[in-house]
Amino acid sequence: MNAPHRSLWLDQAYTGSTDRPALTGGDRADVAIVGGGFLGLWTAIILKEREPSLDVVIIERDICGGGASGRNGGFVLSWWPKLSTLVKLVGEREAVELAQASEDAIGEIEAACEQYTIDAQFRRGGWLWTAATEVQRGSWAPTVELCDRLGVHPFQQLSPEEVARRSGSSVHLEGVLEPSGATVHPGYLVRGMARVAQQLGVRIYEHTPMVELDRREPAVLRTPNGVLTADKVVLAINAHAAGVRELHRKIVAITSDMVSTPPIPERLEEIGWTGGECISDSQLQIHYYRTTTDGRIAFGKGGWGIALGGRMGSAFDRDPKRAADVTLGFRRLYPNLADVAIDRDWSGPIDRSPTGIPLFGNLGGRPHLLYGAGFSGNGVGPARLGGRILAGMVLGDRSGLAVCGLVNGRPGSFPPDPIRYVGAHVVRTGVAAKEAREAVGQEPSRISEFLAGLAPGGMIPKKSKQKA
Numbered sequence: 001m002n003a004p005h006r007s008l009w010l011d012q013a014y015t016g017s018t019d020r021p022a023l024t025g026g027d028r029a030d031v032a033i034v035g036g037g038f039l040g041l042w043t044a045i046i047l048k049e050r051e052p053s054l055d056v057v058i059i060e061r062d063i064c065g066g067g068a069s070g071r072n073g074g075f076v077l078s079w080w081p082k083l084s085t086l087v088k089l090v091g092e093r094e095a096v097e098l099a100q101a102s103e104d105a106i107g108e109i110e111a112a113c114e115q116y117t118i119d120a121q122f123r124r125g126g127w128l129w130t131a132a133t134e135v136q137r138g139s140w141a142p143t144v145e146l147c148d149r150l151g152v153h154p155f156q157q158l159s160p161e162e163v164a165r166r167s168g169s170s171v172h173l174e175g176v177l178e179p180s181g182a183t184v185h186p187g188y189l190v191r192g193m194a195r196v197a198q199q200l201g202v203r204i205y206e207h208t209p210m211v212e213l214d215r216r217e218p219a220v221l222r223t224p225n226g227v228l229t230a231d232k233v234v235l236a237i238n239a240h241a242a243g244v245r246e247l248h249r250k251i252v253a254i255t256s257d258m259v260s261t262p263p264i265p266e267r268l269e270e271i272g273w274t275g276g277e278c279i280s281d282s283q284l285q286i287h288y289y290r291t292t293t294d295g296r297i298a299f300g301k302g303g304w305g306i307a308l309g310g311r312m313g314s315a316f317d318r319d320p321k322r323a324a325d326v327t328l329g330f331r332r333l334y335p336n337l338a339d340v341a342i343d344r345d346w347s348g349p350i351d352r353s354p355t356g357i358p359l360f361g362n363l364g365g366r367p368h369l370l371y372g373a374g375f376s377g378n379g380v381g382p383a384r385l386g387g388r389i390l391a392g393m394v395l396g397d398r399s400g401l402a403v404c405g406l407v408n409g410r411p412g413s414f415p416p417d418p419i420r421y422v423g424a425h426v427v428r429t430g431v432a433a434k435e436a437r438e439a440v441g442q443e444p445s446r447i448s449e450f451l452a453g454l455a456p457g458g459m460i461p462k463k464s465k466q467k468a
C-alpha cells in the first residue's frame, strides 16, 4: 500500500517510528473498540478510568489519528449552534443539558491534557461565527433567540468593527463570539491520547482493519492476519460506518478539505488576528479557519466529495481541484494576505448524519454491539462527550448520558445508494453554484436556490431563506 498523504498536523506529530504492531493470530478482550480516532480513544480512556480491570483492545486500520482526528481544523466547539436540532430530537430540557455537556467537554479535554501531559496546544480563544456575504448576515439569530428563550447565553454579540478587527479582515461583516470555543493541535492531541490509552493498559493494534464482524455473542472481529473475540464491541469508525449495512442509511461519507500557510506570525500581528479565535463563515459549504501556535493559518471548507457505498478512495486524502477551491475561499476572505503562499493541502472524511448530530446505539438492536457516528464535521469536542456516552453504554449505566435521547433515537434516514450518491452530487452542485454567486454579491438562480434547500445542515444550522 502506498503511504497515505498526511495532514500538516500528522507531519508534525507522527514520526513514523512509533507504529504499534498489527494483530496476528488470535486475541480476546472484554471490549474491542474499532477505530483509533478521538471517539475510540476517549471511549477507551474513560472505560479504563472508570473500570481499570476491564480488558480493552483497540484495532485501527491505519495509525491512531490516521482518520479525521489527525486531519481536522482543531476547532473544539460545543453543540450550542445546533440547539434547535437538539430540541427537535430530544426536547428542550434535554437539549440544553446536552449542549451544556458538550460545552463542559471542552473543559474536560483541557483538563485531560493537563492531567496526562498532552501538549495539544489547547487555546481558548473563542469561536467567531461570522457573516462574510450579505446573505449570511444574522445566520445565528434564530439560535441566539432560542438560547435566550431557554435561558442560556453562550453567544456574545460583537460590533461589526470588533468582528473585523479580531478576524483580521473586513470581509467579515458581522458576527457573534462563543467564548467557550477553543483550538487544539489535532495531531498532538490524538497521538497523545493513544499514548495515554496505552499507559492505562489499553492494547492497541495499528495497521489492523476489521474486515468482517461476526455479530454473534461473543463477537468475532476478523482482520487480515488475526481474529479478535470480544464480549462487547464499539464501532468508532467515523465515515466508514456508511459501509456497515445497519448504518448505511444513517451516515453519508463526504470530504472536508484543508490548506495551510507557512508560519507568518508577523503578518498575523499586522492584520490583528492574534487572539487565537477560530472562525467560520455561514455558508453551507462552510469555511473554517484558525491560527496555529507557530503562526500559520489553517483554512478549510466542508463538503465537496461524496463516497459511493461508504467506499472512500484517495480523493478523501487529497484532491488538487478541491484544494484550489479552498484556496480561492482563503483569498476571498483574506485579500490582505494575497501574497501569502499556501504550502500544504489535505482532505479527510466527514460522517454526515441526517440531522448533523451524531447517533449512538446498538447495532441491529444487539446489546453487545455499540456504535457512535455522525459527528458531521463537529467532532473534536463532542467526541469526548461521545466517549462518555459509549463508555456508559458498555458499563451498563441506567442513568445519565448512556440513556440520553441520542442513544437509539430516530434521526431519520438518507436514501440508499446509488440514489443518494447521485442526489447528493446534484444538491452539492446547486449549493456550490448558489454560494459562488452570493460570494460576489449576485442573486443565485432559482434552481440552485431550490437544490440548496434540499441540503441538510452541517457544522452550523442551515439559514432559512430571508427577504432582503
Ligand SMILES: Cc1cc2nc3c(=O)[nH]c(=O)nc-3n(C[C@H](O)[C@H](O)[C@H](O)COP(=O)(O)OP(=O)(O)OC[C@H]3O[C@@H](n4cnc5c(N)ncnc54)[C@H](O)[C@@H]3O)c2cc1C
Binding pocket: 034, 035, 036, 037, 038, 039, 040, 059, 060, 061, 062, 063, 064, 065, 066, 067, 068, 069, 070, 071, 072, 073, 074, 075, 076, 077, 208, 209, 210, 211, 236, 237, 238, 239, 240, 255, 256, 257, 258, 288, 300, 346, 347, 348, 349, 350, 375, 376, 377, 378, 379, 380, 381, 382, 383
Ligand atoms: C478536514 C476535516 C476538518 C475537520 N475540522 C473539524 C473541526 O475543526 N472541529 C471539529 O469539531 N470537527 C472537525 N472535523 C470532524 C472531526 O475531525 C471528527 O468528527 C472527529 O475527529 C471524529 O473522530 P472519530 O474518532 O469519530 O473519527 P476518526 O478520527 O476518523 O476515527 C475513526 C478511525 O476508524 C478507523 N477505521 C475505520 N474503519 C475501520 C475498520 N474497518 N477497522 C479498523 N479501523 C477502522 C479509521 O482509520 C479511523 O482512524 C473535521 C474533519 C475533517 C475531515
